[in-house]
Amino acid sequence: MVNAKKLEKAEAKLKAKQDKRMERDSVKSSGPPVLEEATASQAASKKETRMESSGKNKSYDVRIENFDVSFGERVLLAGADLNLAFGRRYGLVGRNGLGKTTLLKMIASRSLRIPSHISILHVEQEVAGDETPALQSVLECDTARESLLREEKELTAKVNAGRGEGTEGARLSEIYTKLEEIEADKAPARASVILAGLGFNAKMQQQTTKEFSGGWRMRLALARALFARPDLLLLDEPTNMLDVRAILWLENYLQTWQSTILVVSHDRNFLNTVATDIIHLHSQRLDTYRGDFENFMKTKEERLKNQQREYEAQQQYREHIQVFIDRFRYNANRASQVQSKLKLLEKLPELKPVDKESEVMMKFPDGFEKFSPPILQLDEVDFCYDPSHYIFRSLSVSADLESRICVVGENGAGKSTMLKILMGELAPVRGIRHAHRNLKIGYFSQHHVDQLDLNISAVELLARKFPGKTEEEYRHQLGSYGVSGELAVRPVASLSGGQKSRVAFAQMTMSCPNFYILDEPTNHLDMETIEALAKALNKFRGGIILVSHDECFIRLVCHELWVCENATVTRIEGGFDQYRDILKEQFRKEGFL
Numbered sequence: 001m002v003n004a005k006k007l008e009k010a011e012a013k014l015k016a017k018q019d020k021r022m023e024r025d026s027v028k029s030s031g032p033p034v035l036e037e038a039t040a041s042q043a044a045s046k047k048e049t050r051m052e053s054s055g056k057n058k059s060y061d062v063r064i065e066n067f068d069v070s071f072g073e074r075v076l077l078a079g080a081d082l083n084l085a086f087g088r089r090y091g092l093v094g095r096n097g098l099g100k101t102t103l104l105k106m107i108a109s110r111s112l113r114i115p116s117h118i119s120i121l122h123v124e125q126e127v128a129g130d131e132t133p134a135l136q137s138v139l140e141c142d143t144a145r146e147s148l149l150r151e152e153k154e155l156t157a158k159v160n161a162g163r164g165e166g167t168e169g170a171r172l173s174e175i176y177t178k179l180e181e182i183e184a185d186k187a188p189a190r191a192s193v194i195l196a197g198l199g200f201n202a203k204m205q206q207q208t209t210k211e212f213s214g215g216w217r218m219r220l221a222l223a224r225a226l227f228a229r230p231d232l233l234l235l236d237e238p239t240n241m242l243d244v245r246a247i248l249w250l251e252n253y254l255q256t257w258q259s260t261i262l263v264v265s266h267d268r269n270f271l272n273t274v275a276t277d278i279i280h281l282h283s284q285r286l287d288t289y290r291g292d293f294e295n296f297m298k299t300k301e302e303r304l305k306n307q308q309r310e311y312e313a314q315q316q317y318r319e320h321i322q323v324f325i326d327r328f329r330y331n332a333n334r335a336s337q338v339q340s341k342l343k344l345l346e347k348l349p350e351l352k353p354v355d356k357e358s359e360v361m362m363k364f365p366d367g368f369e370k371f372s373p374p375i376l377q378l379d380e381v382d383f384c385y386d387p388s389h390y391i392f393r394s395l396s397v398s399a400d401l402e403s404r405i406c407v408v409g410e411n412g413a414g415k416s417t418m419l420k421i422l423m424g425e426l427a428p429v430r431g432i433r434h435a436h437r438n439l440k441i442g443y444f445s446q447h448h449v450d451q452l453d454l455n456i457s458a459v460e461l462l463a464r465k466f467p468g469k470t471e472e473e474y475r476h477q478l479g480s481y482g483v484s485g486e487l488a489v490r491p492v493a494s495l496s497g498g499q500k501s502r503v504a505f506a507q508m509t510m511s512c513p514n515f516y517i518l519d520e521p522t523n524h525l526d527m528e529t530i531e532a533l534a535k536a537l538n539k540f541r542g543g544i545i546l547v548s549h550d551e552c553f554i555r556l557v558c559h560e561l562w563v564c565e566n567a568t569v570t571r572i573e574g575g576f577d578q579y580r581d582i583l584k585e586q587f588r589k590e591g592f593l
Contacts, residue, residue: 038076038102040111042067057115060086060231062260064112071102078284082112084232089254089261091271091293094281095357096498096526097487100264103281104234107262114232121230123238126217129210134200134220137209138191141228145184148175194223196590197249198242199411215241215411226253235263237497239270240523243411244549245583252587266527268293269551283355308354321345360528362505362536363480365512371436375400375543376422376515381431383414383421391417393567395431401514403543406554408579409564415547416446418564419517422545442513446520446547448504454493458483458503461492466510481506482529497524505533518546522553531556551576 043066062084069077076099084090092100106112108122127137140146152175155168179185195205198219204212209220218241225233239247251273254261262279265271271278271293278296280287289296321341328334377398384390391414399405399422407415420426423441424433435441445451453461462474478488481502487495492503501524508516516537522530534556537544548554554561554576561572561579572578 038071040069040106042112067112069106080286082286084260086260088276089274090277090279091275092264092279097496098281100281101236104236108234118232119230120232121225121228122234123222123225126214127209127220131208133206135191135205138223138227141224148179191227194226198223199246231259233261239267244408245410248583266525267550304354311351311353314351360482360532362532364509364536364540366541373400374398374434375436377434379432381428383428390567395568397569399543399545401543404559405545406558407547407562407564413564415564416519419519439515440513442508442516444508444518444521449500452492457489459488477510478506498526501525515543520547522550
């Protein structure tokens, strides 16, 4: 029997749902994409809530238990625990798009409960440009010192003007005591040392913040955080904005850090030097390992092998018991034994097969054909944006189809400018650029996101850039760089930094270049993708010039090192080891080591 009224009601309900969905879809397609937002939820602990409200919680350890983090409808973490012991330095690692940056944002915004007496600083956005000198911008982070100095100035002015009420002297005495306690007189020197370590020379420290580019303003944001010394410092890919020299300085500086650090980084060497613990984000949970990154890799491999052995042993044991049950199921004399074996099977813990992360694959299609040299060269090139300041003088460099060259040097030394001259995007003031007529260059910019239309999907992006192919071909190209399934049809704006980089690689290689010029290609990529990129470049039969500060990546790919400094480029015979030694020697002379 069918209840007609109930059926009618159910059909009406279903139709209303469908209409609502169609309406939502039409809104999505007509306007700009509505980006999903991250949310966090956490099981309440009565004990912690009671301690927090009573003010009895004096610990600086961070314990966040049984919490979830979602991004739109995607669950990033489920029932996760995060324990950060005060004074330890944690490296947060995991694949692109799993939620590392989102987790930092949830902690920084206190969407996850952190005791209110713990100060948090998240280095995320660049400093706003205004008339404040760089050094003063850093000093202003110490709000207590600034407030005391301001009050001291006001009270002194009152006393000198004869407008005092008689209490100023006592208050000034208190202020001087407090300023002495916090060593306020040493603050400018400490701020200056931090800025110098991050590449700001004496002249730059006096420049206003509005005079700096975005990259330098990000360094300024990092300097302010280091100077402020919060209880919990959150860093998201801090080495992305730094050159090798500044990274070496930061590694040394953070090793003496007194409070807690949680850093997301893809730089193996940086994590090996800085981290005391590694937190691995995978399978919607967080696993913590004691030790540096190399120790984490060894322990993780051993743990996975043990889990696999346990799983296989249990499967064999289960099969052995099941064989006995199947054999004597209908034997009345063995009934009690069969029952006993069934109960034994029920009591066995449910072990799951090891959840292995899929291997990242990348392939750079060969556009190889034999050319007679020279392939690409600059001969006695001068270049400047402003005639009063030359970036290069008498620059002569050359590369061929076997080249594997890495360009290093301080930020602002002209690395990106040289790449653009090599590509022909910038014309020399004097001298000659020569490129073989059949040379086809693929370029990856460190600002590759600016070249992507964020409002459309990766598939649409390729279709517009390379029209005339089927959707399957575009999807296949994106899949070669790990952008598959629904990632390929989502708005590019909703992808993580590493996923956007992969889209940029897919776009760059679509036309099969025979020479690649890559400017900071490892920024935002996870370690597995960096290794896959290195393998793909090593298999590629063509020339490569790249700018990078990632020591591990440089060692994997490059055979030749060019140092960009003093308006020219010098080839270092001893490679990265020799360059690192040169920088350490400079540090010793400058008193940083």
